[in-house]
Amino acid sequence: xxDSAAKASTAVSIEEIMTKDTVRVWPExxxxxxxxxxxxxxxxxxxxxxxxxxxxxMIGEGDVLRLAASEGLLTTIAHCLPKLKKxxxxxxxxxxxxxxxxxRLFLKNNIHRIPVIDSRGTLLGMVTxxxxxxxxxxxxxxxxxxxxxxx
Numbered sequence: 001x002x003d004s005a006a007k008a009s010t011a012v013s014i015e016e017i018m019t020k021d022t023v024r025v026w027p028e029x030x031x032x033x034x035x036x037x038x039x040x041x042x043x044x045x046x047x048x049x050x051x052x053x054x055x056x057x058m059i060g061e062g063d064v065l066r067l068a069a070s071e072g073l074l075t076t077i078a079h080c081l082p083k084l085k086k087x088x089x090x091x092x093x094x095x096x097x098x099x100x101x102x103x104r105l106f107l108k109n110n111i112h113r114i115p116v117i118d119s120r121g122t123l124l125g126m127v128t129x130x131x132x133x134x135x136x137x138x139x140x141x142x143x144x145x146x147x148x149x150x151x
């Protein structure tokens with residue numbers, strides 16, 4: 001681990017850095033609606049949850065592109081679920097995990113985001129690569145980086 005990564009990781013829990021207002025979509029939404037939500041929220045991937053907020057899968061821009069080409073924009077996520085990762089196949093973290101756990105998972109796997117779930121599979125938040133990078137820079141400078149202003 002580099003000096004910046006080691007400095008950033010000093011006893012930082014996932015709960016401290018995760019995004020709690022995670023963008024969610026539901027199985028009954030059409031792919032077109034998922035794309036619209038991703039564009040509106042300026043995110044490249046979203047969590048698919050059930051009515052109890054339990055994580056069913058993740059869907060990113062690449063998934064949407066492939067599914068739109070093979071299934072059509074008006075197809076529901078429910079129809080596409082068999083082509084997406086099952087909950088047991090997803091890489092997830094618990095809220096009490098440490099920053100270093102997320103960092104290692106990002107280094108080891110070609111993933112952009114890691115959902116944070118509880119023991120029942122309920123979505124609590126999300127850790128993204130950009131959050132990890134932000135933590136590196138903020139730790140290096142010893143101050144917060146201002147969020148991007150609204151357009």
